[in-house]
Amino acid sequence: METIIVIAVIAVLVVWVIGIYNGLVKLRNHVKNAWAQIDVQLKRRHDLIPNLVETVKGYASHEKNTLQGVIEARSKAVAAPDVAQQVQAEGELSAALGRLMVVVEQYPDLKANQNFLSLQEELTSTENRIGFSRQNYNDNVMRFNTRIQSFPSNVVANSFGFHEEPFFEVKDEAARQAPEVKF
Amino acid sequence: MWEAIESNKRRSWALIAVMAIVLLGLGAAIGAAVDPDAWWIGTGCAAVLFAVMFATAWIGGDKILLRGVGARRIHSKAEIPRLWNVVEEMTIAAGVPSMPEIWLIEDKRPNAFATGKSVETGAVAVTSGLLARMNRDELQGVVAHEMGHIVNRDIRFMTLAGIMVGSIVLLSEVFLRYMWFSGGGHARRRTGKNVDGRLQAILMIAGILAALLAPVLARLLYFACSRRREYLADASAARFTRYPEGLASALEKISGRYVAKSGRHGAKSGRGDSSRVLAPMYIINPLQAHGSTGPFSTHPPTQKRIEILRNMAGAGGAHFAAYESAFQRVFGKDEHCIGEVTLAEGRRPLEIRDPAPKSEAETQTDRLREVTDLLDRMGEFVAFHCACGVGIKVPPGLHASKVACPRCGREQGVPTASVVTAEQPEAELKYQRKTPGWESFRCPHCDKTTHLSPALEAPRIRCSGCRRTIEILPAPPEEAPAEAPNP
Numbered sequence: 001m002e003t004i005i006v007i008a009v010i011a012v013l014v015v016w017v018i019g020i021y022n023g024l025v026k027l028r029n030h031v032k033n034a035w036a037q038i039d040v041q042l043k044r045r046h047d048l049i050p051n052l053v054e055t056v057k058g059y060a061s062h063e064k065n066t067l068q069g070v071i072e073a074r075s076k077a078v079a080a081p082d083v084a085q086q087v088q089a090e091g092e093l094s095a096a097l098g099r100l101m102v103v104v105e106q107y108p109d110l111k112a113n114q115n116f117l118s119l120q121e122e123l124t125s126t127e128n129r130i131g132f133s134r135q136n137y138n139d140n141v142m143r144f145n146t147r148i149q150s151f152p153s154n155v156v157a158n159s160f161g162f163h164e165e166p167f168f169e170v171k172d173e174a175a176r177q178a179p180e181v182k183f
Numbered sequence: 184m185w186e187a188i189e190s191n192k193r194r195s196w197a198l199i200a201v202m203a204i205v206l207l208g209l210g211a212a213i214g215a216a217v218d219p220d221a222w223w224i225g226t227g228c229a230a231v232l233f234a235v236m237f238a239t240a241w242i243g244g245d246k247i248l249l250r251g252v253g254a255r256r257i258h259s260k261a262e263i264p265r266l267w268n269v270v271e272e273m274t275i276a277a278g279v280p281s282m283p284e285i286w287l288i289e290d291k292r293p294n295a296f297a298t299g300k301s302v303e304t305g306a307v308a309v310t311s312g313l314l315a316r317m318n319r320d321e322l323q324g325v326v327a328h329e330m331g332h333i334v335n336r337d338i339r340f341m342t343l344a345g346i347m348v349g350s351i352v353l354l355s356e357v358f359l360r361y362m363w364f365s366g367g368g369h370a371r372r373r374t375g376k377n378v379d380g381r382l383q384a385i386l387m388i389a390g391i392l393a394a395l396l397a398p399v400l401a402r403l404l405y406f407a408c409s410r411r412r413e414y415l416a417d418a419s420a421a422r423f424t425r426y427p428e429g430l431a432s433a434l435e436k437i438s439g440r441y442v443a444k445s446g447r448h449g450a451k452s453g454r455g456d457s458s459r460v461l462a463p464m465y466i467i468n469p470l471q472a473h474g475s476t477g478p479f480s481t482h483p484p485t486q487k488r489i490e491i492l493r494n495m496a497g498a499g500g501a502h503f504a505a506y507e508s509a510f511q512r513v514f515g516k517d518e519h520c521i522g523e524v525t526l527a528e529g530r531r532p533l534e535i536r537d538p539a540p541k542s543e544a545e546t547q548t549d550r551l552r553e554v555t556d557l558l559d560r561m562g563e564f565v566a567f568h569c570a571c572g573v574g575i576k577v578p579p580g581l582h583a584s585k586v587a588c589p590r591c592g593r594e595q596g597v598p599t600a601s602v603v604t605a606e607q608p609e610a611e612l613k614y615q616r617k618t619p620g621w622e623s624f625r626c627p628h629c630d631k632t633t634h635l636s637p638a639l640e641a642p643r644i645r646c647s648g649c650r651r652t653i654e655i656l657p658a659p660p661e662e663a664p665a666e667a668p669n670p
Binding site: 034037041118121122124125128129131132133135136139140 | 268271272277319425536
């Protein structure tokens, strides 16, 4: 009789641990998935840039430095070997794009160009997507981290080696904003 | 978020259950009214109707609704790139695995609704009027609100409940019509026993009462349930976009510019009927003047919704906690709209982002509108708004006192006369009467001749030519010549 009770208790415990473990795995996959989503959007931005540069070149060929800056920032971001460097390279790319948009303001013909207008819409949308996917990633990270920190799931998390995931904060807040122009 | 979704689900099932009871009760009452022994036939018929309706709604309710309002599916991004992009953005922000279907309704009135079976197979429908009027941020706000409905699991149950309200209305209307035409013929057949006849009459009255009350009850339930969801969808929208002002300004545009054609016009056409059933699903009730509220409103007062969204900036951001505290600022400390657990989850601060840059086309339209408005004002055009929100400008030469609104066709009184006279100094238009008898004079402004009768006592009249007000100064007393000494 006693052995049956012991076995039953152990069985319940095992099922309970399995449940928590699976829950943690699910949350961690959500986090990974959200990170992949950010990656997709960053790639989308990289793909847009050559097209954008070509269009702008047709109207503002003598803005060489700005265009060159965008191209360089892009290749740096594409080639970034790890997450930390990619975050920094993406920040630089955002700043370069911001400068390009300021330059564009001086070319009314370009601003009225149909091709440019649709590119601008795509770019706005991409920036939004990057922002929203980062937000979604952070939401998922928070849910995951809260689960890891709180009892009793923290016991399971510790024994199976789950680690807290870092939030994706843009370190240099200035990189996100459009650069200020001084005359 | 999950807690809110769970509580939403519970409420939805409760709503469906109560509606099923109302429907079955109605069936029983109708059955008993036709024949006291046949109440179970009525219940059975109602149950079959319920089952059929439920199954239809469960399997294809979303498509029925979309086809019912004449929506067209947008299949590729090339058709409407901006809408497509915005929906994709909101899919990402909401963390929904697959993008909802996009449907377009050809309707100049701006509005939108969401439907669908599950989070994965949702659908967002917007009108062409919405696309024409909203800027990027506003469109995003509206789509985010609809995405909120999808994520909060509102869509399937709103679709189900809408169709069930429809079936209750249908059943009671069929019964009332039957009573009207048959004139209670069944009752007469059984008058052999007096007691039975009396029972029959009582039951019939009860049946009629039930048929009259059930639709009202069902609608009340439905609407009460839908109001709370609107707030939650607004809160979700603010969180997804991180820009509450976008939705606030969209709501303002939709509600201020457009109030449905009232009364018979709307109800006669097929579309009017479908929008009556669909009303709680739209972002703003298409059949309700903005501001009006009460137990029958499907939506919370739009003004309050805008106020809450605008208060969020002062409440610290775009997260749920900010919406809750803005909600309390508007409705008082004791009111709650978001549950505790969701709040705890949503306390991570979320900064409000900057508005999207205005596109060149928008800036140009705005500038053009400003300039033409200015020119028209200089040209003494009279501008006023129809109740449907359309701005009407009347040229200064127009003498008509009424014009038809170009959108809704309503007759509008032109405030021309009063406005012009207000600008015109009164002193310029005066006529000094010379005698108290019949006399005629020419309008100092337009030279139109006016006759004055001896009986006229009014201090001012309106010129029939230019419609300006002319002050009539009474003639000098007549006694003077009479009293003069006559040598």
